[in-house]
Amino acid sequence: MIAPESVPRVLRNASGRPLTxxxxxxxxxxxxxxxxxxxxxxxxxxxxxxxxxxxxxxxxxxxxxxxxxxxxxxxxxxxxxxxxxxxxxxxxxxxxxxxxxxxxxxxxxxxxxxxxxxxxxxxxxxxxxxxxxxxxxxxxxxxxxxxxxxxxxxxxxxxxxxxxxxxxxxxxxxxxxxxxxxxxxxxxxxxxxxxxxxxxxxxxxxxxxxxxxRRLGTPTSPGSALVSVSGAVARPTVLEIPLGVPVRSILERAGADPDPQAVLMGGYGGAWLDARHLDVPYANDALAPLGSSVGAGVIIVLPRSGCGIAETQRIARWMANESARQCGPCAFGLPAIAEDLARLALDSRGARAAYERLVDRCGAIEGRGACRHPDGVVRLVRSALAVFAEHVEDHVQGVACPASRSTRHYSAVPSLEREEELIWE
Ligand SMILES: Cc1cc2nc3c(=O)[nH]c(=O)nc-3n(C[C@H](O)[C@H](O)[C@H](O)COP(=O)(O)O)c2cc1C
Ligand code: SF4
Incomplete structure (x- = not known):
């Protein structure tokens, strides 16, 4: 059998049906x-x-x-x-x-x-x-x-x-x-x-x-990988890409908004990446200095019209609901984080206190669960506070943010607020 020299590798099969x-x-x-x-x-x-x-x-x-x-x-x-x-x-x-x-x-x-x-x-x-x-x-x-x-x-x-x-x-x-x-x-x-x-x-x-x-990928991140791209894209899609290609090229192949505000890398327990860094290679050692990683192979695209704080709040609320409620920092800490994010996004008077509490809570929760679920939320929230720092400042100053009240959501949070079923290509 001839070994495939490029992608698709694990997705090789154009029949549209599982191979017998x-x-x-x-x-x-x-x-x-x-x-x-x-x-x-x-x-x-x-x-x-x-x-x-x-x-x-x-x-x-x-x-x-x-x-x-x-x-x-x-x-x-x-x-x-x-x-x-x-x-x-x-x-x-x-x-x-x-x-x-x-x-x-x-x-x-x-x-x-x-x-x-x-x-x-x-x-x-x-x-x-x-x-x-x-x-x-x-x-x-x-x-x-x-x-x-x-x-x-x-x-x-x-x-x-x-x-x-x-x-x-x-x-x-x-x-x-x-x-x-x-x-x-x-x-x-x-x-x-x-x-x-x-x-x-x-x-x-x-x-x-x-x-x-190793013929695909980089010396430290060899091979190909599957990526699920959703958010501000023409249609949510799964691609097989060689590791190490620029993040921007993945977005282009997925038909994403060409001028996004940021992308969420790795999934709900991942981290936001500022759009200024979209030429970074899609590989962990290149993403790590930016606080990001490949994670579970997920990229969610946030357009300029979206509110990163509001999106983060939706995800954090969903993640809080998914806690197994065995460990105190996770059972009580995650709902509190989600609540503070909601205040930061929507409550102009309480935003400053909410921001200060968020910073403290992230420090108090990190590393304290039986599993990495709460650490994932802490990583997500910290990255949001850093990547959307200017918006955070606006929220803290009480500047109106129409995007945070928009009903158009990009993080595809299921069941709680999902507008429509995602249809994957
Ligand atoms: C909260 C949480 C949920 C996870 N869910 C999955 C999952 O649905 N599928 C999966 O393969 N790994 C999941 N993982 C990672 C697994 O614990 C484990 O690391 C992985 O299956 C190991 O396989 P790998 O070495 O091939 O990546 C999850 C980890 C955490 C902390
Ligand atoms: S840290 Fe993990 S084990 Fe503990 S309550 Fe949260 S989800 Fe459950």
């Missing part, structure tokens, strides 16, 4: 015979596409070194981030590529079981994955058994410790992990959790090798 196993093998070739190799994975430099960009080979090595029978690989296809649609797009095209990667990872870490997790509230994805898993079972998967699991949807259900806790017959709640790295377990069995897109890249690395993977 035989179509998949025709398109990509079968997984190569022979033992899966951690060295090949290491050489690729692949980092996780679920949000934290942790080196995939390093995680696999850690689980491989654990003793214990019945290890698991968990495919995280929960895609809880509301502005993300990349894993759904991927699974709608190449579900078997995701399963190939999971099978390869299982071979590396010595796991016999692959648990594929997708939200039960997404029946189309459940259907695609169910069919793919059945096909694997029928046609054999080299000593690895696949099982589909369908936790109920909530934002924090996709957090890896919540997912593993749920698979271990408990509630889907994030678990407190005092030391990192922390080995997650189902019963006594060590578990490797990888995002669905990460697995799909592994499926290609297994076939074409680490050097091939």
């Amino acid at each position: 196993l035989s179509q998949h093998e025709e398109c990509f070739g079968p997984l190569p015979p022979g033992a899966p190799s951690l060295d090949v994975l290491e050489a690729s430099g692949l980092t996780g596409r679920g949000g934290a960009a942790f080196p995939t080979a390093k995680k696999a090595r850690l689980i491989r070194e654990q003793r214990g029978h019945g290890k698991f690989v968990v495919v995280n296809a929960m895609e809880g981030e509301p502005a993300a649609h990349k894993d759904r797009t991927l699974i709608s095209a190449n579900p078997h590529l995701v399963l190939d990667g999971a099978q390869y990872l299982a071979g590396i870490v010595g796991a016999r079981h692959v648990a594929v997790c997708v939200s039960r509230d997404d029946p189309i994805m459940v259907n695609h994955l169910q069919r793919a898993v059945h096909e694997r079972d029928r046609h054999g998967a080299r000593g690895v058994s696949f099982e589909l699991h369908t936790p109920p949807w909530r934002y924090v259900a996709g957090e890896e410790s919540a997912l593993v806790h749920w698979l271990d017959d408990n509630e889907s709640l994030p678990q407190y992990r005092p030391r990192r790295p922390h080995i997650l377990r189902i019963g006594h069995a060590p578990v490797l959790v990888d995002n669905a897109e990460t697995c799909a890249h592994v499926g290609l690395i297994a076939r074409y090798g680490g050097d091939w993977f």
